[in-house]
Amino acid sequence: MGFPDRIERTVELAHPPAKVWAALTTAEGLAAWFGEEAAIDLRPGGAARMSWTGGFSAQMRVERVEEPSVFGFTWHGVGTRLTVVESGFAQLPEDAHRKAYDGNTDGWAKELGELAGYLDAA
Numbered sequence: 001m002g003f004p005d006r007i008e009r010t011v012e013l014a015h016p017p018a019k020v021w022a023a024l025t026t027a028e029g030l031a032a033w034f035g036e037e038a039a040i041d042l043r044p045g046g047a048a049r050m051s052w053t054g055g056f057s058a059q060m061r062v063e064r065v066e067e068p069s070v071f072g073f074t075w076h077g078v079g080t081r082l083t084v085v086e087s088g089f090a091q092l093p094e095d096a097h098r099k100a101y102d103g104n105t106d107g108w109a110k111e112l113g114e115l116a117g118y119l120d121a122a
Helices: 017-025 028-033 094-121
Strands: 037-040 048-050 057-066 070-075
Touching: 017 028, 017 070, 028 037
Parallel strands: none
Antiparallel strands: 037 048, 048 057, 057 070
16 A cells, blocks of 8 residues: 555534635735735736744645635645556457456556656756
8 A cells, every 4th residue: 555645624614615715815814814924926827935933844835725615725836746547448358358447457557658768867
């Protein structure tokens, strides 16, 4: 089993969506509960910054803004996460399914390794 890649938590807040939205998407709101200081350009592609006592800071990028229900951002990362999805294996005859699935699983691991090597060399 690999290292976990996702943290997901759910909390019920006894406050209206507009109040929660402001706490998540404004510099004042973020600085009040998440950090000591914050700045945010609330639009997809906008920059955001958080800083905490002790000198730690994080640069962020706003990814999704769908008021009042979806706010997404990224931080601590440079680069691109690429996900390849190949489907349709369940439609193959049973005798061909395993060979195609295993072959393509191994093939994508090899091909994506080659993609990384190509990009690293460029």
